[in-house]
Amino acid sequence: MKSHPASLLAEVRTFRQNHPDVRYVDLIALDIPGHFYGKRYPIEMLEKVAAGSPLKLPQNAVLLGAQGGLFKISDYCFNDGDPDANRRLVPGTLKPVSWESQPLGQMLITSDGTEAPIEFEPREVLAKVLERLHHKGIHPVVAFELEFYLFDKKLDNGLPQFARDPLSDDADDQPNLHIERLSRFSEVLDDMAQTAKDQGIDITVITAEIGPGQFEINFGHLDDGLRAADWAALFCRSTRGVALKHGYRASFMAKPYLQYPGSGMHVHVSLYDGAGNNLLAAHQQQPLRHAVAGCLELLPHCMPIFSPNHNAFRRLGGTVNAATRASWGFEDRDACVRIPESDPRNLRIEHRLASADANPYLVLAAILIGMEHGLEAKYEPIAPLNEDRSSGTDFPLDMLDAVRAMQHQAVLRDKLGAEFVDVYCENKRQDHLAFQQEINAREYRWFL
Template structure:
């Protein structure tokens, strides 16, 4: 513990020395809907926390709805006295914030690894899954890919407008994969990439996607699942900030345009033993088939995680590469679980179903739970799409159906924690009901 404090203290002191103009640091964590919450600390107080002073925030901040409100979930929020819970600093995440008007720092905080972790905190859920796999001698290597849209900074009566081409000044309203779009939007994309690297994120490939103003960012493969999810979460925060600085809005919304492709969160996962052998490639890739079967079995019960809001369900079965059934295939982007072509050393699954605005900690936890279940159950998967284009299992396409499917699934309750499943499902149910409570102009047009 003393060594841990010494490492943190050295990190804070080094940061202060390298960034003497920074007076405040945002201590941030991801809540259930995938939004950052936290506190802004004077940097000198952060040094005291690093030295061992307690860091406490309300436990129920994790339970905030999509609009920041609190829902009654069991005894939480309204019958528990709204208690504080201990958090800790995440080493290696203290970085400068360069997109704000004033010098600022930020650092991740979490309850995992504290004396009493919050069972429903997303990072803690993933930490428990990774710890259990480690005890079994299973070491995941993970890489996220995130798609997002750029919009004009100004909204039109609340609706997004196409991003303006910096070269022509015209709306970038033509869907394409042209490399020239990367050149035309080079200034903002380059700033996003450099800012991400300054945050310690290992980003690699940038792609112009099919949708107008749509791009994809790839991250390097990481042998620390928590860090890989940290990268995805932090990239969303920095990218939105950098976009505003350049006169755009960046959004990871799942389906901003009905007529154009949605934005997904693709996750590559391979599994290794302590000696570095790829577990999925052993015995003529039989473990790969078992792992796929486990993923597909749990997938219909994980839909509130993969599609965490009303808009995310609009993305499914859309224009390009978004399935409506649980399926798998080799080199097939229509499948939920794709097996990219690779040598045995790098054999992996690519899970393609989650929306870009899903919580990366929970998405990875759900995927790993499916892989673990498959390796334990040792069942054969359904036929791949390469053999049968109609192969697949149905999954819920509406939030309340999805919540019911998730809440009663015994394997999922065991793998992710029953308390988390109950809290998460009620949070999603309440968010969905709250969304329905506003009458839109369309209702008046149809029914008045």
């Protein structure tokens, strides 16, 4: 929601009063691959922006590839003059940055809520989905869970090394899910949690996961989907910064080790009406079944969003709790769509397919339109895994196949926007082709 300049100005002035040593603020937004771009503003200029001065950045910054390259997508980038587009400050996101060597602030910016939003900006895509749902009397409540790995700060010939145990200086060798790992790495984990809270993020449960140096952090449930996705994006940024400060490297890469589980982005979603009634629980939970059916129908067409790069497809199958088919089940972590045990008030789906490095705005948008589509179509889902362990429908396991499945899907083009779908698919296609333009050492060993 767009904020009045008076309240933004008050936010900036309060920040300056509380943090007089901060001279610059990073104004940041998430691009299509899920990286932050933006500008570093003197705090005095930020006050002018908050008071109503224009804030403009190149429109095509949103289109950058994973390595920052520009791709020819329609007339964008090369035949459009690379125009600027208006951005606005996101209220409530001006926070101190504690992981840099010098005092600094950061604040989210976005094109949604401006006079001419960028159709393919991830936050704008989610904003339109949420606005449509609100007009239908549907109010999502959302919570993200993110898995990540800690590595040693130094790479070994470009390859990650296990995080060193602070007590023994050996590689992390704690058993799976062992609480002792939380104690061994408490200094960096506590700093990550506190830094996230300083950013306004509600951190709840911290878990030592199955892989060596792997952890999961859960966030609180929010009735503001945009803010929930903001939290996920900002958490990744702050966690990487805090890890480096402590001599580690934090990564949300989907599959850093072939022999260990990958890192996922799990999203809990429930839907309520204006009176606070859980829509999924009505009529003996029939709407829940419809929402599940809609998610499963669209899932094969949303794979470029859930698995946004070559490495993310490696996470699917072959290890614990990573499906290779679109499936669902009650209290079943092998399912893409899990229904956690809960009372009717808190009945929800847990969407488990997305990789941890996926774009949280787009992941949530894709999940919500799946649920919306299911509620409208009123399909019955396939059998849950609890009844049939072989139940499921295939989805693409390669980026080029995934892009073809996404680009011409009518529901996605209607509910996410045709322009976004075309831009996103071409961005992913070209990014994947660019990634392939290198011959690795194994090819020479096998085929020279």
